[in-house]
Amino acid sequence: MTQPVLPTAQPSVSRRVVRALLAMASVLPAFPALANPQHPSAWQINLTRGDSGLSHDVWDLHMAVFWVCVCIGIVVYGVLVYSLFKFRKSKGAKPDTGFTHHTLLEVVWTTIPVLILIGLAYPASRLLVYENNTAGSQLTVKVTGVQWLWRYDYVDYLGQPIRHVGLISKLAEDSNEARQGVPGISPWNIKSKSGVRDYLLNVTEPLVVPTHTKIQFLITSVDVIHGFWVPALGWQADAIPGQIHDAWGEFDNPGTYRGQCAQLCGQDHAYMPIVIKAVPRSEFQQWLADRESKAHMDVISRTAQVVRASETQPQG
Numbered sequence: 001m002t003q004p005v006l007p008t009a010q011p012s013v014s015r016r017v018v019r020a021l022l023a024m025a026s027v028l029p030a031f032p033a034l035a036n037p038q039h040p041s042a043w044q045i046n047l048t049r050g051d052s053g054l055s056h057d058v059w060d061l062h063m064a065v066f067w068v069c070v071c072i073g074i075v076v077y078g079v080l081v082y083s084l085f086k087f088r089k090s091k092g093a094k095p096d097t098g099f100t101h102h103t104l105l106e107v108v109w110t111t112i113p114v115l116i117l118i119g120l121a122y123p124a125s126r127l128l129v130y131e132n133n134t135a136g137s138q139l140t141v142k143v144t145g146v147q148w149l150w151r152y153d154y155v156d157y158l159g160q161p162i163r164h165v166g167l168i169s170k171l172a173e174d175s176n177e178a179r180q181g182v183p184g185i186s187p188w189n190i191k192s193k194s195g196v197r198d199y200l201l202n203v204t205e206p207l208v209v210p211t212h213t214k215i216q217f218l219i220t221s222v223d224v225i226h227g228f229w230v231p232a233l234g235w236q237a238d239a240i241p242g243q244i245h246d247a248w249g250e251f252d253n254p255g256t257y258r259g260q261c262a263q264l265c266g267q268d269h270a271y272m273p274i275v276i277k278a279v280p281r282s283e284f285q286q287w288l289a290d291r292e293s294k295a296h297m298d299v300i301s302r303t304a305q306v307v308r309a310s311e312t313q314p315q316g
């Protein structure tokens with residue numbers, strides 16, 4: 001067997017490669033700091049940490065997997081780049097044509113990835129089971145995707161059924177007019193009360209939910225597949241016609257949380273944002289009571305209209 005002619009090591013090159021990899025790795029911890037659960041900030045490229053125990057668990061797992069991948073990348077690409085420089089043709093290196101396999105090495109590089117995959121699959125599976133366990137929810141909201149808006153129906157709260165409280169949430173009027181080129185409305189001038197630019201991000205009416213409450217979302221659609229995605233919740237669920245997908249979420253702090261439809265659902269897919277307004281429990285209870293009494297009055301008014309119409313009908 002011909003032995004390869006190996007050149008002498010080039011410590012300056014390998015040291016430069018290691019230094020470059022370390023420099024790249026040192027920038028990465030800055031990314032999570034940019035994650036804002038309520039408003040995405042400029043250059044926010046990492047997953048948001050969200051605003052509840054569940055979303056923090058998702059984020060922690062995501063970061064753990066991320067760092068495992070970074071370590072694997074450093075080892076694999078480190079060896080690759082080091083070998084490229086150390087054994088380059090210009091230094092006289094020649095391939096070992098007689099080499100076919102190395103049993104011990106093959107066992108090692110098969111066993112290590114299998115162990116890494118098992119190590120990642122175990123916490124991921126546990127979190128998946130936890131994420132799908134909606135038992136003990138205190139509020140249930142049915143979410144229906146419609147081309148191209150969201151409908152929310154409140155089903156029950158603290159074990160009590162809620163009747164006739166629902167709302168249609170579609171793209172805010174100013175954004176809708178600006179996107180259609182209505183004269184006099186510029187996308188750049190559309191801002192919320194707090195001065196946040198919210199062109200295409202605001203809706204006619206947000207989904208109002210209480211903080212510190214386990215909320216069960218029953219997600220479905222009436223036409224095509226939509227995707228209910230609010231990054232602060234830590235998950236995304238498909239809204240599929242004829243199926244109910246249940247998931248749960250919670251908000252620890254009051255605020256406005258934004259999301260988007262995450263499945264390409266038609267020509268106005270980009271114009272059906274999601275806005276969730278989390279408010280303290282007492283405020284939510286007041287809001288719900290107002291909505292229930294308004295819904296009750298609407299039912300009475302409609303019934304009275306029907307009775308009046310039947311009374312004024314000419315008797316045959």
Ligand SMILES: [Cu+2]
Nearest residue numbers: 261263265269
């Ligand atoms: Cu869509």
